[in-house]
Each structure stands twice: as structure tokens, then as C-alpha cells.
Amino acid sequence: VTSGWDSPSQTRFASGQYVYLTGSGFQEGQQYAIIRKLKDPNRWEGFTGQRSAVAQAGQPYGEIAHATIVQGGVRGNTAIALVTFTCDGIVPHDLAIPFVERPTPRYKDPGPFDPYALPNGKTTGRIILAKDWDQLVGKGRIVYLNIGADKGVKPGDYFHVTRFYKDLMKDPGDSLSFKASTLEETQALPNIPSSKIDELPRRALGNLMVMNVSPKSSTGILTFTMEDTKVGDGVEMFEPPPPPPPPPAVSTMPSINCVPNPATVKRGESSTVTCDATSPDNHPLTFSYSTSAGRITPRDNNALLDTSDVAPGPVAVTGTVTDDRNQTASSTANVNVEPPPAAPTPTSQTINFKRNSAYVDNKAKAILDGVALQLQQQADATAVVIGHSDTGERKSLATLRANNVKNYLVGKGIDPKRIETRTSVTPSGTAEVWIVPAGTSIPAEAAPAEAPPAATTPPAPTRKRSSRKKSAPAATSPH
Template identity: 45%
Template sequence: MRNTLAAFLLMTAAALAQDQPSTSTPTQGNPPQEQQQTQQQVTPASPATTEAPSVTQPPAAQQPETQAPPAQVPAAQAAPVPQQAPTPEPAPENLAKPTQAQPSIAKTNKVELFRGPTLSDVYCSGFITKQDVHASAIVIDDARAPEQVRSAERSYIYLSGRGVEEGREYLLLRHTHDPNHNQSFPGQLGLLSSLGELYEDLGRAKVIAVRKKVGVALVEQGCSEVLPGDMAVPFQERPRPEYKQTNFEQFAVPTGKTKGRVVLAQDLGTLVGNHRIIYLNVGEAQGVKPGDYFRALRDYGSIANNPAESLPFKAPPYDPTQKNPPNFEFRGHAGELPIRAIGEMIVLNTTPNTSTALTTYTPEEIHLGDTIEMIDSTPLPPPAVEATAAALPPTINCSVSRSTIQVGESSIITCNGVAEEGHTLTYSYQASAGQITPRENRATLTPNAPGPITVTATAVDDRNLSAQSTVNLDVQSAPLSPTSTESTGSLTPSMLNELTFKLGSARVDNRAKAELDDDALRLQRDANATLIIEGSANPSENEALALQRAENAKTYLTQSKGIDASRIQTRAAQTKTGAKVVVVMVPAGAPPQQ
């Protein structure tokens, strides 16, 4: 039974082994990526090269992401290690956000072109200074404490200090140091001690309220997580230099300008690539200012004096197949070899004896302790402006619903305006006679007298470019109404209607307006007739009220109905016959009325 069970287990294990994918081992013809990189690093330059290449260096914003192979790695660091997926270092723009920001709609798609470091580069760079940095406030905690004490962008933090004021903005700093006390180059710790203290930029916060002497601040811009004990100092604008054009030469002649060293890197890094923050031991006292450019240099003497970097040169530099291998003593001839340029950087801000710089071009990694030298730079040429076509004014075409109408009728003018893409139109109208009522791209014309009328429509876009179109109408006299005295051949005036008013009031109410509308229509149909409006009052009312009622009726006809004021005569009745107004129509040719 045991033998049967053992045989079954062996068969099962064999089946499982066949199901597992086989792990391919690198062959000699296809070495692993790490070995390929090592081979590329130790490949000597071609002896046919007699002249160092000169490369016009574009600004960092135009740099490709791919980098050239790094400098030769010391033998102690070249041992094979298990290959792991690289963890990309987050750029300053990728700020931590604990909460999802609400989406917003941009008011315009136009953005300002700035060819230089970003605001995150400027305000998340940090600095080294000997000057005392006095905190106006100290970070007490996150608003979500004790569950969460690390604050990121869009988080609320509590500030304590005498300088906390509502509405004020603060820079958040951290006084930091390297707890390991390791040196990346001989004398680094002593050099850093003479330069001052390191301060890390954490972001910018604005106090939105003060409660019980504690400020509640919103982290508006985050560079790194904010912790209790971090500092807050009043916000001050920092210079934001523009990129410039340089001429990168790998084996350039020394410029004789200001020299210094790379003493530290942001986040205590030791190998610096492109678009990274580094700190220099030269500052305002040496004539350095924001916007200056430096190149990083590496001489073989410094490599020879570095115990770690000089280890690879202890290995035999020749191949066993060489019959007469060279006998070259590197340490003795290191000073005779040329100095190499390994990168460039732009200065972001300065203190009296230090500078904070941003690397703009690094064909190979910059090491702490590398020498720097100020270089010349020229402003970038202005960006090419694409030729834009001249702005086109809008076009407009108008039509009329009826080109021939009678007095008292109306006609609708419709316009079709077309503006250049992305622009809007507004319409306006003007008539040579009559009353016109606009409504967007339409207008209604109501004539008050026979004769030709010209309507001009204007379309104006949001750039104040305009176009016009005109339409012509022929207005004819309307046939006389049956109540007109002219139809009966009589020139006797006739009373049209009687308007009643409330006691003590001269206001023309809606019922009176409806009757006056009919009177206006009669005048429009009979262009030669006139009106007499006679006002009256009650015996108990003021005599002036009679004339005021007549004037108010006339005002309605002239202002609301467009009747010419010269065609209307107002008067007060000789006797008080009641709170009313009598409207009388006088045909053309009738004798003057008393």
C-alpha cells in the first residue's frame, strides 16, 4: 500500500512539473540587460575621434526622456544583483493628493507660454542657508488627526503661532538633515556645515480661519507630506528665470568664470539625472544670480582620489590576447587627462553663499562633489508665430415678409447673419419711418404714414466687426373706414368715443387705452385727419384735472402708438360735465374747431 501511494505521489509531482513554465536562462548570444549596460559602459571611445562634438543644448522642456549610458561604474558596484522593476522617482509636479479634486471648466483654452522652470520647480526646490529662518507658526497637526497626521495637497492643517492671520499665505518648510552622516566625497560634511542648514520646501498654505488662537489652513500646493513640527513662514515670491540657449561641449575649454561644487541633492540623493534639484556652494557673494547657467565637470584626478570611484582602474585595462599590453599607471597620469563636461544646470534661487539649481541636460549622471563652472548663455529665439489670416467681418442678408403694406399693417424683417467660427453676433435695426420692434434676428415694422420706408439691419460680432443689409417697403394709405366723414362727403367732425376716469385721477387705465388704440388705427388709415381731445372734470374736482386728462390721453397716442403730436389738439371743456375725456375726429379740410 505504501509503495502504491509513493508511486502515485511521484506521478503527481511529475505532472505538476510539466505544467510549470520553464524559466529561460540567458545565453551567451543574448546577455541580460544589466550585462549589456556594463558592456556599453566599458566600451572605449573610437581612436579615430580627434575632435569633441559640440551640441547646441535645447532647454529642458525640449529634452528627450531617454538618457545616454551613465559613467563607468566602480567595480565594487558592478556585481550582478537580482533584477527588479525600477521605481520611477516622482517629478515635483506629481503631488500627493489625498482627496479627488472637483473637476472645473476652464474659462478659456488660451494659456500663457512660459519657457522656463515650472512653479513646482521653483517653490519645491528647497535651499541651504546660514541665515536664521524664523517660523511665524508651527504645524500642530492634520485636521483628521489622530487617524491621519501626514498632510498633503488640499488637506487642512492647524497652525499655532503669534503670526497666524486669516487670509495670509505661508510657505511650509522643514528644517532637515542627513541622519546617516555619510560622505559622498571627502570633506562633504565639513563643507555642508560651513554652508549652513538645509530647508526642504513642503508647499504653500493659506489660513482660512482662526479658531481659539489656532489657524486653520488649506494646503493649496503640496511638494511633500507635511508633518507636525514643520515650519510656516510668510509667503514671498521667488524669481522664475527663463531657459536659455547654451552650447554643450563635452571637452570644452575652461571659461575662467565662477567655480564651485555640487554639495548636495534634493531628497539626499547621490546620483543626479535630468530635471533634478541640486545645491551648489556658490551664491550671491560669488556673483551668482537666478537664471545663470553652470556646467558640471569631472576630472580624473577627483576619480583617482575617490576610494570607491577609483576601484575599477585597479583591474587590468588590457585584453589577454594583446601581445604587448600597455603599462599605464592611472594615478600618476590622472592630472594629464582632459576634463569632461557631464551636464548643465540653471540657477533657481540663491542665498549669500549657496545656490539651488535645476539640471537641464545630463548625458550622464552627476555625482556629488563634481566641479561646476559658470558658462555663457543666450536668450532663446522667440517662438515662430504662425501666420494668421486677417479677421473676416460677418455677413448678413435680410428679407421682408411683405414689401407692400398699408398704414396700420405690419411687416416682419428676417435677417441671416454669419460670423467667423467661434464668434457671436448681435443685431440692431433702424427704420427711416414708422415704429420698429427688434427681436434677435427679426424685427417688426409698423408704419404710421404712407410712403417708402428703408430698414437698415446691422450685425456686429464680438470683435466689433460689422456688416449691414437694407430692405425697402412701400406703405400705402388704408381705405377709409365707414365712420369716416370723408366717405359720406361731409367735413363735419365726429365723436369717436368717450373715456371715463376715476374721481381725482388723471391716469389712463387699460380700458381707456383699448379705445385709444382704435383711435390711433383710424388716424393711421386716414393720414390727413386730426384729433381733438377734450378733458372734463366733476364739479367737485380741480379744474386743472380736466386738461391733465386730455394731455395724458395725447401722451399715450404719441409715445405708445407713434402718432405725430401735431395731429392732436387738447383742451379743457368749458363746463364740468364729469370725469371724462371726449375724443373727436376732424377730417381734412374741416374748418378750425373752437
């Protein structure tokens, strides 16, 4: 990279800007990786022997951008390139090499993390460098290892980041803590000797995944850290547990569930069967129905079952749903059909009267209160009151007793049009009160009855002629 669009005023170039490349073999549309030859400006070692370890691994380079030669951009040994991606600004003297797509390793779940994982005997190495020459790095940062393809390392391999306590003794800063006293002023025992440090357990501080491999080094990304990772920490390869089996394939079959309401009906009544159906991938659905008995009237996701001609017993109504791929599902709802209720029959109550009396006493009133309640509850029922007179009583008592019973019921709020009165020729000191449901009549075996006689109007009294003779007019006196 020699310069760019706004050189010499601009010295750093970002995505969407033009840079000029000097070299050979350029082709229009060719993509280049922009890399930078790196050096440590501090010349300070994060661990003893770091410079030597980096030199043995090779010259470090950083890939910082991608650029593509534009149409008509090849001008001899110079090419015009459009920057398409950057993770750092491009500067003059950065290098351009043909871009090679690298496979991206698939992330694996490393399983539960054990901070005191025992050595497993697999490949070990060391973190010798971090991006931007950092010394402390955390999750998501790039690190470089001193082992590569020559040790069998490949993209997608996993490593534990490890640290021994004895390594802290070699760090100029951390080693000072080992020299300080750890005793209380009143404690007589000496400090733990340095020889015991080697007996402390190795710690695992995090995980990293290898992204790219060269012959003697590899590039990794920290996927988990318990604390800051240091340049100089060790690494040990481990194998993540196998991934869980893939979830079962999602069915595209529709589903349906049908429910009757009500589930039990009398013969002749109806039941509505409602079917709820779904398609996992929201395809349109159509409904159809069948029944083992009766008649079905479908409407969308409902079906009306008519049991008029159905024998008592279970009736199976099956709903079927079909999607636009001709995939079907069915559900059956059972409706229990019971025999129709028995036809209502007339019932009667007997009202007793004292001899030669038509008075409705308290005992009779209690019975008639119950009759009035039944008539109120059965709004379509009527009442027939049959009055009797006993042997030796005047026959008119039968009519009077029937009328008194009717009048009492009317006083309890019963419409007089719903009450019919009759008289019976059967001798008895009672009145029968029949409650007659709609569509029925009092049984034939009831006492023969006759309608009460019509009320008669007594004849008007006749005037007797006076037997007195008319008196002669009085004489008048003359004027």
C-alpha cells in the same frame, strides 16, 4: 505644525486637509510656506569634506507645502490652515513661514552641448547636496551649489556640470578601477601611471539652471545630463547664446486670389472668375467686383463676365474682399477676349458622270462618303444637289443624276429631309453637292438652277371597240 484634523491617528497631511499651526501674528487668509529642517540620516559623505561644505553653506531646509489660514481660523496662538499644495507629506514639527513669491527664471536654449567644453574662466563651484540626500541624480532633479549671491550667482544663471578624471581617484569606489590591470595577458607594456590621469581632458556631463539663491548657496535644476550627476561634481557658469529673434507679427489682413475659367473666350462668350479668400483670424468676409470692360454678375466668391459688347483684347476683373474691420485685399484676373469666329460658308463637291449615264461610280462614292461624314458632323447643315446634263444628252439626266446622288447619301444615314435636289440649265456632265451650314445659303454665283420637273402620270390606255358583229342566239329545240 503641531497636528491636523485626524490627529493623533493621522501623522502626514496632504493637499486639501487641515493642519494646526502654533505661533503668533496669524491673520485670516495669510499664506504660509511649510518648510522642513533637514539632516542627513546616513552621515555618509558623497565626497570628502561634504559635511563641512554643507555646514559652510548654511542649514539646509526643504520647502514641502503651502497652506492658508482659513476664515475664522485664528484661535489665539493656534491657527487652522488649509493645505493648498504639497510636494511631500506635512508632518508635525515642520515649520511655517510667511510665503514670499519668488520670480521664476525664464528657460533659455543653452545651444549645442559640447562634452569637452574648455574652461572659460567664469565662476566655478561644486554640487554639495541633492534633494533627499541622494548621491546620484539625473535630468529634472534638484541640486544645491556651494556658491550663492556672494559670488554673483542669480536666478536664471546656467552652469555646466563638470568632472575631472583625477576626481575619480578620490572616490572609494571609482578609484578601484584605476588599481586594476588594463593589460592583455600577452601585452608587455605597463599600466598607465597615475600621474598621467591629470593630463586627461575635463568632461562636461550636463547643464543646470539656477532657480533660487541665498547668500552662500544656490538651488538649481538639472536641465540636461549625459549620465548620472554625482554629488561632488564641479560646476562652471556659462552664458547661453542669445535667443533667436522673435517671429514676425502675424498679419490680420485678409488675402484673396482670383482665377478666370476659361482664361480665353471668344467675343460674346462668358468667363467665370472664382476668388478664394481667407482671414488669418477667421473674421467674416464680403466680396465685391469690378471690371475694365463687359458686364459683371457677382455671386458670393464668383463673378460672371459677359463679353457681348467687349472689343477683342484683355479684360481685367478685380475681386476685393473686406473683413468686419474694414481691412481689404484685392486680386485681378485677366480674361483674354478673342474676335468671334468667322461665319461658316457653304462648300461644294463636284461629282462627274460618264456621258449619257447617271450611275454613281466608285470615284463618285468616295467623294460622297466624305460629304456624308460632313453632314453627320454638322447636324444643323443641309445639302443641295444640283444635277446637270451636257450638250447632246437628254435633259432628264440632270434630274436622274441629282436623285441618284441624294439616294446614295440617304443610304449613308442622312435624313432625306436635309437634302434638296435641283437641276441646272448649265451644260455639264456633273452634279454639284453643296453643304450649307445653318443660317447660310449657296452663293449667288452658283450655276442657275431650276427645280426638277414634277413626275407625270402616263395616260391610261384606251380600249378599241370590237368590229365583230354579235351572233344571233342559237335556236332552241322544243321541249
